Amino acid sequence: MLLPxxxxxxxxxxxxxxxxxxxxxxxxxxxxxxxxxxxxxxxHWDTMIDAIHIGSLPELYDLGKYRTHIEEHFKPYPxxxxxxxxxxxxxxxxxxxxxxxxxxxxxTFSGTYAALFPxxxxxxxxxxxxxxxxxxxxxxxxxxxxxGNDTNLYRLVPASxxxxxxxxxxxxxxxLVQPWQVEVGKxxxxxxTNNDGLWRYQLNDIIExxxxxxxxxxxxxxxxxxxxxxxxxxxxxxxxxxxxxIMGSLTENTIGRILEFTTVQDYRKPLRAYGFFVELxxxxxxxxxxxxxxxxxxxxxxxxYKFYSESDGIGDPTIxxxxxxxxxxxxxxxxxxxxxxxxxxxxxxxxxxxxxxxxLAERVVIEVQAP
Numbered sequence: 001m002l003l004p005x006x007x008x009x010x011x012x013x014x015x016x017x018x019x020x021x022x023x024x025x026x027x028x029x030x031x032x033x034x035x036x037x038x039x040x041x042x043x044h045w046d047t048m049i050d051a052i053h054i055g056s057l058p059e060l061y062d063l064g065k066y067r068t069h070i071e072e073h074f075k076p077y078p079x080x081x082x083x084x085x086x087x088x089x090x091x092x093x094x095x096x097x098x099x100x101x102x103x104x105x106x107x108t109f110s111g112t113y114a115a116l117f118p119x120x121x122x123x124x125x126x127x128x129x130x131x132x133x134x135x136x137x138x139x140x141x142x143x144x145x146x147x148g149n150d151t152n153l154y155r156l157v158p159a160s161x162x163x164x165x166x167x168x169x170x171x172x173x174x175x176l177v178q179p180w181q182v183e184v185g186k187x188x189x190x191x192x193t194n195n196d197g198l199w200r201y202q203l204n205d206i207i208e209x210x211x212x213x214x215x216x217x218x219x220x221x222x223x224x225x226x227x228x229x230x231x232x233x234x235x236x237x238x239x240x241x242x243x244x245x246i247m248g249s250l251t252e253n254t255i256g257r258i259l260e261f262t263t264v265q266d267y268r269k270p271l272r273a274y275g276f277f278v279e280l281x282x283x284x285x286x287x288x289x290x291x292x293x294x295x296x297x298x299x300x301x302x303x304x305y306k307f308y309s310e311s312d313g314i315g316d317p318t319i320x321x322x323x324x325x326x327x328x329x330x331x332x333x334x335x336x337x338x339x340x341x342x343x344x345x346x347x348x349x350x351x352x353x354x355x356x357x358x359x360l361a362e363r364v365v366i367e368v369q370a371p
Contacts, residue, residue, distance in 0.1 A: 006335035006345075008061035012070065014040045015048050015057075021080060023099045027106040027133070031113040031120060032260070032347065034105060036328045038095070038123050043325075045089050053081035093125025106133045109151035110223045112244060112349055117151060119259060119281050135223055139201045140194040146213070146220055153210060156219045160195055164188035167206060179219050182209045189227055204228065231263055231350050233272045234313050236304030240349045246298045247276065254294060255319065255368060256285035260327045263350045264357050271315030274299065277360045279322045289371045291319055319368040326363045333359065 003009045014037045017023055028034050041048070044060070051058050055076030063070060087097045096102060105124060109117050109132045121130055132151040135143040142162065143154025156162055162179060167187045169175040182188060187208045193200045204227040210220045225241040232238065247261050259279045266275030276295070285291075295317045300306040308314045331345045351357055 003066060004062050004064045006332040008063060010036050010040050011044065011061055012063070013037065014044075015051065016074075018048055018084070018098065019052055019074075019077060019080065021083070021099060022101050024101045025104050025106065026102070029108060030346065031107045031109050031116040032327070032331070034107050034120060035116050035259070036331065038120070039325060039328055041098075042089055049081050049084045052077050052084070092122050093127075095123050096125040096128055102128055104128070105130045108132055108135075110135065111152075111225070112240075112346070114151065115244075115248065115261075116259060119257070135221075137192075137201075137203050137205075139199070139203070140192050140196075142190060142192060142203070142205075143221055152222045154221050154223070155213060156221060158218075161193040163191045163193075164207075165191060165202075171202075180217070182219055184209050184211055187224060229350070231274065233265060233274070234304075234308045236302060236308055236314075238274075238299065238302060238305060242302070243349055246295055247278070249294060249298060250285075250291050252285050253287060253290075254285050255280070255288045255291040255321075256283065257281040260347050261349075262347055262360070264360075265352070266315070266318045268318075269315055271312065273315035274317040276317065276319045277322055277364070278319060279324065279326050284321065284366065288319075288366075288368045292317060292368055292370045295319065316370055320361070320364040321366040321368065322360065322363050323365045326360070329363075330359075 003012060017037070018041065026034060026037075028037075044058075047058050047060070051074075053076065055074055057063070057067065057071055057074055084098065087094060102124070105120065105128060107113070107130075109130060117130060121128075124130065130151070132145045132154075134141055134145060134157075135154045140160040141157050142160075143156050145151075146153050146155040156179060164177045164179070164182055165171065165175055165188060166177065167189065176191065177188065185208070187206055190203045190205045190207055191200065192203060206224040206227050207221040208224050210222050212219055225239055230237045230239045231243060243263055247258050250258055255278070257280060259281050261276055261278040264275045264277065266273040274295075296309075299317060300309060305314065327347050330347060334345045351360070
């Protein structure tokens, strides 16, 4: 992060992108960063257009010592400003009008980042391809996107050596499976050896084998979840992927379109409960109380949860709706209060830190009432 804050970086990146009508590719590590750009554009649309018209940087955010250097490259562009004023922001495909040459948006659209795909597709329109470029970690790249229309299908890369450990198998070398030995439909933990020092890493990622490339027979994989990352109140264990599936099952007919969410232990009643903080796209849905029943029914398909729920060990789940833009603000807050690089800030599927839970609770606008 070059500028003093996450907000300043997002604003200036968006402003300079808006200046250039010939922009053809958007690229970011995560879909959430792309969405923050879209939200910033909507929130500051008129301010940005005025700035482009007169060639003057707005005073919204502290740019530190970089302001004078940036100002040298920001010149008046009244014709572009007039073109932008003719566009109605927020409609379906409106960003294609903003950038008529735009063809591709590259980001991570798998795992927790898949939820924003339909929202971003609506903003960019059907002629702009949204795709996941690759799947990797700090240690090395694991896979490249395979097929433009499937955002969670990756071809194993040859740049590092990848081995697999079957889910549930003992963590010993003799249980490792080589790429040509994996079976379609089975889940494995990923172990990589990179080509920079031959370091071997357990990534703690679980993938599912989807098939093999017809040309070379290289495995095609789908990201499933983090190993051992789950949620519990008693001795049950609810996986990260299951929580995503539950939230994904809620639609406009119930609570509304969920953009992002996180899960906490709700201590507000004598029986602790699964608490969901959610941010919606647009207005609340037509039947939000139905969402509580759906979440409870889904959770009770897990034997452990069902046992503790029916024996008064776990309370009924709760859903609290956050004000619009909360998770964008969360990324800014984390960038300001921690040493985490802005590009690495993610909204976790589960939160245990009481400071973060309180921060989220302060931004609740509606709590969904149980039926």
